[in-house]
Amino acid sequence: MIQRVNSLSVFGLGLIGGSFALVVKTQFPDIKIYGVDQNPDHAKKALELNLIDEIKSSNDIEVLESDLIILATPVNAIKEILPQLLSNISSNSVVLDTGSTKSSICKTVKNHPKRSQFVAAHPIAGTEYSGPEAAFLKLFSGKKNIICEFELCSDQSKKRAKWLFELVNMDNIYMDAESHDKHLAYVSHLSHISSFMLGLTVLNIENDEKNIFNLAGSGFESTVRLAKSSPDMWAPIFQQNKSYLSKALDEYILQLQQFQEQLKTENVEEMKALMQKANEIRKVLE
Amino acid sequence: MIQRVNSLSVFGLGLIGGSFALVVKTQFPDIKIYGVDQNPDHAKKALELNLIDEIKSSNDIEVLESDLIILATPVNAIKEILPQLLSNISSNSVVLDTGSTKSSICKTVKNHPKRSQFVAAHPIAGTEYSGPEAAFLKLFSGKKNIICEFELCSDQSKKRAKWLFELVNMDNIYMDAESHDKHLAYVSHLSHISSFMLGLTVLNIENDEKNIFNLAGSGFESTVRLAKSSPDMWAPIFQQNKSYLSKALDEYILQLQQFQEQLKTENVEEMKALMQKANEIRKVLE
Numbered sequence: 001m002i003q004r005v006n007s008l009s010v011f012g013l014g015l016i017g018g019s020f021a022l023v024v025k026t027q028f029p030d031i032k033i034y035g036v037d038q039n040p041d042h043a044k045k046a047l048e049l050n051l052i053d054e055i056k057s058s059n060d061i062e063v064l065e066s067d068l069i070i071l072a073t074p075v076n077a078i079k080e081i082l083p084q085l086l087s088n089i090s091s092n093s094v095v096l097d098t099g100s101t102k103s104s105i106c107k108t109v110k111n112h113p114k115r116s117q118f119v120a121a122h123p124i125a126g127t128e129y130s131g132p133e134a135a136f137l138k139l140f141s142g143k144k145n146i147i148c149e150f151e152l153c154s155d156q157s158k159k160r161a162k163w164l165f166e167l168v169n170m171d172n173i174y175m176d177a178e179s180h181d182k183h184l185a186y187v188s189h190l191s192h193i194s195s196f197m198l199g200l201t202v203l204n205i206e207n208d209e210k211n212i213f214n215l216a217g218s219g220f221e222s223t224v225r226l227a228k229s230s231p232d233m234w235a236p237i238f239q240q241n242k243s244y245l246s247k248a249l250d251e252y253i254l255q256l257q258q259f260q261e262q263l264k265t266e267n268v269e270e271m272k273a274l275m276q277k278a279n280e281i282r283k284v285l286e
Numbered sequence: 287m288i289q290r291v292n293s294l295s296v297f298g299l300g301l302i303g304g305s306f307a308l309v310v311k312t313q314f315p316d317i318k319i320y321g322v323d324q325n326p327d328h329a330k331k332a333l334e335l336n337l338i339d340e341i342k343s344s345n346d347i348e349v350l351e352s353d354l355i356i357l358a359t360p361v362n363a364i365k366e367i368l369p370q371l372l373s374n375i376s377s378n379s380v381v382l383d384t385g386s387t388k389s390s391i392c393k394t395v396k397n398h399p400k401r402s403q404f405v406a407a408h409p410i411a412g413t414e415y416s417g418p419e420a421a422f423l424k425l426f427s428g429k430k431n432i433i434c435e436f437e438l439c440s441d442q443s444k445k446r447a448k449w450l451f452e453l454v455n456m457d458n459i460y461m462d463a464e465s466h467d468k469h470l471a472y473v474s475h476l477s478h479i480s481s482f483m484l485g486l487t488v489l490n491i492e493n494d495e496k497n498i499f500n501l502a503g504s505g506f507e508s509t510v511r512l513a514k515s516s517p518d519m520w521a522p523i524f525q526q527n528k529s530y531l532s533k534a535l536d537e538y539i540l541q542l543q544q545f546q547e548q549l550k551t552e553n554v555e556e557m558k559a560l561m562q563k564a565n566e567i568r569k570v571l572e
Contacts, residue, residue, distance in 0.1 A: 124503045144500055173500055186488045187502040191509040192485050199567035200560060202472045205537065212570050214430055214459055216473040217410045221571055222511045223477040228568050229505075231561035235554045242549055249546045251491065253539055255442040255483040260535045263528055268521045275517035278485040282514050284498050285507055 001027075004163035004166075005067035009034040011058065011081065012048035014233075015126060016098050017072030018135025021170045023053040034063050039075075046132040058085065068160050075099040076236035079108050086114045094157045096164065098123055100184065101240040102148045102177040116154035119161040122146040122180065123170055128228040140168035148177040185244035190252060192208060192226045193232055193245070199227030240279045287313075291353035295320040295342065297367065299332035300519075301412060303358030306419025307337040309454045312423060324363075332418040344371065351376045354446050361385040362522035365394050373402045380443045384409055384438035386470065387526040388434045388463040391434075402440035405447040408466065409456055410430040414514040426454035434463040443452050471530035476538060478520055479510045479531070480514065485513030496535050 007113060008024055010017040013035050021033050035052030037043040038239065043055045056063050062158065063069065069089065071078045078099045086109055096119040099105055106120050123145045127134060145165050165172055175183075202224070206212045238245055262270045294310055296303040299321050307319050309436065311367060321338030323329040329341045342349050355375065357364045364385045372395060382405040385391055392406050409431045413420065431451050436444065449459055449511065461469075488510070492498045524531055548556045 079363060092549050109537050124501060126505065128505075143503070146501070171452045183492070183501050186491050187498055188504050190487070191484055191506045193542070193545060194480055195509050196564040197538060197545055198477060198480050199564040201534065201538045201541050203566055203570070204541075204565065205472050205534070206469070208327060211469055212473055215410060215432070215469050216571070217429070219412065219414075219512050219515075220477045223469055223481050223507050224567050224571070226413070226505050227561075227564045229561075229565075231558040231565065234561060235557045238549055238557060239552055239554055242552065246546060247550055248487065248491070249542060249549070252483060252487045253546075255487050255490075255543050256479070256535060256539055256542075259479060259483055260532060260539075261530055263524055263535070266525050266528065268525055271521045271524060272517040274486060275482050275513075275515075275520060276481040276491065277500075278513045279515075279517065280489055281485040281510050284489070285502070285510070285514075 001167065002163070003028055003031070003197060004160050005031060005131055007032045007034070007062070007066040009036060009056065009063045009066040009069045010052065011036045011069070011071045012073035012077070013037045013042050013051065013132045014072065014130050015139070016123070016162070017070060017136040018046060018049075018051045018053070018132045019137070019139040020070055020072065020164070020168065021046070022135050022137055023140070025051065027167060032067060036063060040141050042132055049132055049135070051132060051135060059088070064088050064093070064167040068091055068164065069093060069095045071095065071097040071099070075101050075105065075235045075240050079105055079240070082110055082118070083112060084114050086118055089114070089117065092162045093117060094119065096117050096121055096161055100188065100237045102146070102180040104240040111276075115152055117157055119150070119153050119157050119215050120148040120177065121161065121165075122148075124169075130224055130230040130233065140170050143170055144172040144173055146173050146175060150152055150174050154252075179239050182244045185241055185248045189238060189241055190248040192229060193238070193249065194252065195224050195226035196229075199224045287553075288337070288449070289314055289317070290446050293318045293319060293320070293321060293352045295349040295352040295355045295430055296338065297344065297355070297357045298359035298363070299323045299328050299337065299418045300358065300416050301420040301425070302409065303356060304332060304335075304337045304418045305423070305425040306356055306358065306450070306454065307488075308421050308423055309426070311337065313453060320346070320352060322349060322417070328418055335418055335421070337418060337421060338553050340352040344372070350374050350379065352379055354450065355379060355381045357381065357385070360519045360522050361526055361542065365391055365526070368404070369395055369398060372398050372404055373494070375403065379403060380405065380446045382407055382447055386474065388432070388466045390526040392435055392463045401438055405436070405439050405443050406434040406463065407447065407451075408434075408470075409451070414511055416516045416519065426456050429456055431456040432459050432460055432461060432466055434461060434466055464534045467527050468530045471527055471534045475524060475527055475531050476534040477537065478515060479491065479524070480538065481510050481512035482515075485510045485538045487536050
C-alpha cells in the first residue's frame with residue numbers, strides 16, 4: 001500500500017480516534033501523529049499508550065499543516081471545530097470527520113471556500129466503551145464506512161480518505177447526507193434510545209439492584225448493552241438528528257402501544273403474527 | 287454425586303428440555319430418558335441426536351412412572367398438561383416445570399391432592415434459538431434457577447429437584463410466584479417486547495432490506511437479538527404475565543415519551559442526565 005500521508009492529526013482521542021491512530025502507527029511507524037483532546041487526561045493517556053507521538057492544541061502549526069486531520073470528537077464539537085479549522089489549514093491538508101450524523105455537519109461547511117478539502121464520513125464501528133483505553137486495532141476491520149457528498153471533494157481529499165479506509169479495512173458506501181441520517185435514525189440511534197430507556201425503566205422499578213443482577217439473563221444484558229454508552233457522545237447525535245429520530249420514536253412507541261393492546265385483550269394470535277413479522281430481522285442480520 | 291433417579295421423562299424437546307436431557311445422559315448414561323413432543327419431527331430429531339432413549343406419548347406408563355418428569359414445553363402447554371399429568375403419575379414420581387411464568391402455573395395446581403409431587407422452577411437460561419438442535423451441554427452452567435413455593439413440595443420432590451439443578455450446575459433462588467412474575471416482567475419479558483417491536487419498526491420503514499444490512503452496526507444487532515425468539519414460546523408467556531408486563535410496558539412507553547419530549551425541545555442537559563442514570567445499569571450487570 002502506498003503511503004499517502006506523512007503527518008496525521010487526530011482530534012478526539014477516544015475509541016474511534018484512538019483506533020485510527022493505532023492502525024496508522026502500527027502499519028506506518030514513520031507517519032507523525034499529533035493528538036488533540038480537550039481532556040488533558042485523555043491526551044496524556046493516548047501518549048502513554050503510544051497511540052500518538054505528540055500532544056498538540058488545535059491551532060498548532062503542525063496540526064494545521066498535517067496531510068490528514070481526523071475529527072473524532074462528539075458531533076457537537078465537530079460542528080463547532082470544522083468551519084474554523086477548514087479556514088486555517090494549509091492548502092495541502094485534508095480534514096475528515098467520523099461523526100454519526102452527517103446532514104447538520106455537511107450544512108455547516110456547504111459554502112465554505114475550502115469545502116473540497118473536507119470529507120464527510122461515518123465509519124460504522126463502535127462498542128459501548130469510550131476513551132483512549134477502549135481503542136483497538138481491529139475495531140474497523142470488515143465493517144462499513146459511509147461517505148457523504150464525496151462529489152464535493154478534491155481528488156487529493158478522495159485519495160487520502162480512500163487510503164485511510166482501505167488501511168483500516170473498511171468497505172465504503174456512498175450516499176447523500178439526508179439519506180444517511182434517516183437510515184441511521186432507525187438502525188442505530190433508535191436502538192440506543194430503546195436501550196437507554198429500557199435500562200432506566202428497570203432501574204426505576206428495581207430498587208433492590210441485587211434482584212436484577214440475580215434474575216437478568218443474557219437476553220436482558222444484550223438488550224441493554226447500549227445503555228452503557230457515553231451520554232456526552234450520544235446526546236449531541238440525538239440532537240443533530242432530531243427530526244428523523246423523533247419520527248422513528250413515534251413509530252416505535254406506536255408499535256409498542258399496538259402490541260400492548262393485543263396483550264391486554266389476550267389476542268395471542270395477533271401477538272404471534274407481530275412477532276413472526278419481527279422474526280424476519282433474522283434474514284437481514286444473518 | 288448420588289444418582290437420585292433411574293428414569294426421566296422430558297416433555298418438550300427443545301432448547302431447554304433437550305439440554306436437560308443432554309446433561310443427564312452425559313453424566314448418568316444408565317438413566318433411561320423418555321421424550322414427549324407433540325411435534326414428531328422434534329421427537330425424531332431428539333432421538334437421532336441421542337438426547338433421549340425412546341419417544342413416548344404423554345399417557346405411556348413409562349412416562350407416568352418416571353422418577354422425574356420435566357415439563358419444558360411453552361407455558362400454555364405446561365398449564366394444560368400439568369393438572370392431568372399430576373393426577374395420573376405414580377406416587378413415586380416428581381413433576382418439575384421450567385416455564386418462564388410461575389404464578390398462573392402454580393395457581394392451576396394449588397389445591398391439587400398431589401401438589402407436593404410438583405416443583406415449580408424457572409431456570410434462567412436460553413438463547414434466541416429453539417428446537418432440539420439448539421440444545422447444548424453448558425446452557426445452564428453457572429446460571430440462576432428460581433424455585434417458587436418450594437415449601438409445598440415433599441422431601442422427595444425437593445431432593446430430586448436439587449439433584450437436577452446441581453447436576454446442571456445452577457444456583458437456586460427461592461421466591462414466591464408473584465414476585466417471580468413481577469421481576470421477570472421487567473428483566474426479561476419487557477426486553478423481549480422492546481426488541482421484537484424495534485425489529486418490527488425498522489423492518490417497516492426499511493423496505494430495502496439491503497440498506498439495513500449495510501448500515502446496521504453491532505449495537506443494533508445486540509438490541510434486536512431477542513426479536514429472533516420463538517413466537518410460539520413467548521406469546522403464551524406474555525399472556526400469562528399480562529398484568530405485570532402491561533404495567534412494565536406503560537412505564538417503558540412513558541420513559542420513551544419523556545425522552546422524546548426532551549429531544550424535541552433540544553434539552554441536551556436533561557437528555558444527558560437521563561442517559562447518565564441509565565448508565566448505572568453497568569454496576570448491575572458487571
